Amino acid sequence: xxxxxxxxxxxxxxxxxxxxxxxxxxxxxxxxxxxxxxxxxxxxxxxxxxxxxxxxxxxxxxxxxxxxxxxxxxxxxxxxxxxxxxxxxxxxxxxxxxxxxxxxxxxxxxxxxxxxxxxxxxxxxxxxxxxxxxxxxxxxxxxxxxxxxxxxxxxxxxxxxxxxxxxxxxxxxxxxxxxxxxxxxxxxxxxxxxxxxxxxxxxxxxxxxxxxxxxxxxxxxxxxxxxxxxxxxxxxxxxxxxxxxxxxxxxxxxxxxxxxxxxxxxxxxxxxxxxxxxxxxxxxxxxxxxxxxxxxxxxxxxxxxxxxxxxxxxxxxxxxxxxxxxxxxxxxxxxxxxxxxxxxxxxxxxxxxxxxxxxxxxxxxxxxxxxxxxxxxxxx
Amino acid sequence: xxxxxxxxxxxxxxxxxxxxxxxxxxxxxxxxxxxxxxxxxxxxxxxxxxxxxxxxxxxxxxxxxxxxxxxxxxxxxxxxxxxxxxxxxxxxxxxxxxxxxxxxxxxxxxxxxxxxxxxxxxxxxxxxxxxxxxxxxxxxxxxxxxxxxxxxxxxxxxxxxxxxxxxxxxxxxxxxxxxxxxxxxxxxxxxxxxxxxxxxxxxxxxxxxxxxxxxxxxxxxxxxxxxxxxxxxxxxxxxxxxxxxxxxxxxxxxxxxxxxxxxxxxxxxxx
Numbered sequence: 001x002x003x004x005x006x007x008x009x010x011x012x013x014x015x016x017x018x019x020x021x022x023x024x025x026x027x028x029x030x031x032x033x034x035x036x037x038x039x040x041x042x043x044x045x046x047x048x049x050x051x052x053x054x055x056x057x058x059x060x061x062x063x064x065x066x067x068x069x070x071x072x073x074x075x076x077x078x079x080x081x082x083x084x085x086x087x088x089x090x091x092x093x094x095x096x097x098x099x100x101x102x103x104x105x106x107x108x109x110x111x112x113x114x115x116x117x118x119x120x121x122x123x124x125x126x127x128x129x130x131x132x133x134x135x136x137x138x139x140x141x142x143x144x145x146x147x148x149x150x151x152x153x154x155x156x157x158x159x160x161x162x163x164x165x166x167x168x169x170x171x172x173x174x175x176x177x178x179x180x181x182x183x184x185x186x187x188x189x190x191x192x193x194x195x196x197x198x199x200x201x202x203x204x205x206x207x208x209x210x211x212x213x214x215x216x217x218x219x220x221x222x223x224x225x226x227x228x229x230x231x232x233x234x235x236x237x238x239x240x241x242x243x244x245x246x247x248x249x250x251x252x253x254x255x256x257x258x259x260x261x262x263x264x265x266x267x268x269x270x271x272x273x274x275x276x277x278x279x280x281x282x283x284x285x286x287x288x289x290x291x292x293x294x295x296x297x298x299x300x301x302x303x304x305x306x307x308x309x310x311x312x313x314x315x316x317x318x319x320x321x322x323x324x325x326x327x328x329x330x331x332x333x334x335x336x337x338x339x340x341x342x343x344x345x346x347x348x349x350x351x352x353x354x355x356x357x358x359x360x361x362x363x364x365x366x367x368x369x370x371x372x373x374x375x376x377x378x379x380x
Numbered sequence: 381x382x383x384x385x386x387x388x389x390x391x392x393x394x395x396x397x398x399x400x401x402x403x404x405x406x407x408x409x410x411x412x413x414x415x416x417x418x419x420x421x422x423x424x425x426x427x428x429x430x431x432x433x434x435x436x437x438x439x440x441x442x443x444x445x446x447x448x449x450x451x452x453x454x455x456x457x458x459x460x461x462x463x464x465x466x467x468x469x470x471x472x473x474x475x476x477x478x479x480x481x482x483x484x485x486x487x488x489x490x491x492x493x494x495x496x497x498x499x500x501x502x503x504x505x506x507x508x509x510x511x512x513x514x515x516x517x518x519x520x521x522x523x524x525x526x527x528x529x530x531x532x533x534x535x536x537x538x539x540x541x542x543x544x545x546x547x548x549x550x551x552x553x554x555x556x557x558x559x560x561x562x563x564x565x566x567x568x569x570x571x572x573x574x575x576x577x578x579x580x581x582x583x584x585x586x587x588x589x590x591x592x593x594x595x596x597x598x599x600x601x602x603x604x605x606x607x608x609x610x611x612x613x614x615x616x617x618x619x620x621x622x623x624x625x626x627x628x629x630x631x632x633x634x635x636x637x638x639x640x641x642x643x644x645x646x647x648x649x650x651x
Contacts, residue, residue: 058596059406059624121527
């Protein structure tokens, strides 16, 4: 090769010995790295590389050149005399020369392409990291969903078990309670001291209250786990039924003033006992939470065969936050009066009873107008 | 598990003792092509590829198992149990010298002697110990690996070579020489160059021949001397060689040193 062509080639060229010592280099090589050719020829090719490049040379390049006799397109960082990196692509070839082995090296500058490739690499690494993140997030989500499903199934089983147990226990409590009432009735027939009458009165009231609670619980369990509450509807005079119910309630709640109003007239088809139960629950509720200094008004309304009953009381309104869930089981307006009420099933049962009559219950409550519960019955 | 498939095990030679050759980082068992042949006459010779390298089963590569050199050491012991006969001498290059040490520690007495070529128990300088590298050098190596694997999809064989005019060298093993799946190469580089096996070599009583190149960037002379000073039954042999692969660039000198060291175990199998 003419010397001029070698020196002015558009790439850096060098010939090294087996151990990497540079035997010959072109002017371009020297220019790129800031060394004179004489200076290059005292060095070994691998010593011009960055440390990372040197390790790569020792573990990959050198064995490769020896075994295959050539390498192509190896990207390396070479250090310029002043310390900055020059990125090159290296092609190398092994050649037998006289009795020794030499390596012909050609280096192409690739600094800008290298920048682009690094950007590609970074983008790929980022994409891989994001993919991994996505995969692990999805996995975590799947696990969470599986756990949630498991927890839900578990709580379902627990709830069904608890309701079944409640049904059994409420049913079984009825018999001993009946025995207590019969025995106390029997005792009160004979001559008793004042103290004894007082005590028998307590027994009677308490067992009546317990019976009401059990009745509520049985209705609740029947609505939840049984076949629903069953009614026996028959044509009746709603005003009359409510009138009798209010009379009885006056005895039960002597401290309250109960007023009965009627609107309209006619007959409607309802289960009288259940209507009484509805009024009983609503009035008990008003007594527990309303202002007893002012009357509680029970209004029975008849309009073209459709019946409705509302119970109104004055006093502090039901907090807005409680209104939405008021008819759910185990809900109480406030803790006040908890010894008067039962287990928080009263309003739930009112709604269930209204529903089996084809109707519903609504509530409105504010500080000025007081609280009104209205039960509607469809004409069945 | 099929070890032969997993590690591309090749058994040859004839002798009452077994030489197991274990290659280093970057290449595969083809690097023994010049050193192994002289021993075939008097030894049973076992060659294999580390999982992830050469023609090993890449599907067996598991980042957790091979997250430390122990995983490779357990593989080596399995290969010894399956293919070695009689006393076992492990010839380990570079990182494989440490894999051999760990295998020895895991199953004491199974390996009768070690030939360590360019060994180093610790590449990064640490508290007074000189391994020759800084942490940033290793990061630079990983970067170089990265930029040279650019554009290599798993479907396209990585090529840092291209012996177009050398059809004679085109058999599969030499073809796959220095080809490693990019992810595996980086993983192995990190495991290799960040390992610290000083506590494993200190006091190792098995006979050891240290073949130290006179000029080796990866395993400098000072490291070879350090190893000689901490292994009580070691023999230190300086080989006049530039580079990290004296078994490739100076195979005769290496073989000569090994023949002396291996004399006690040298015998052709009768019949």
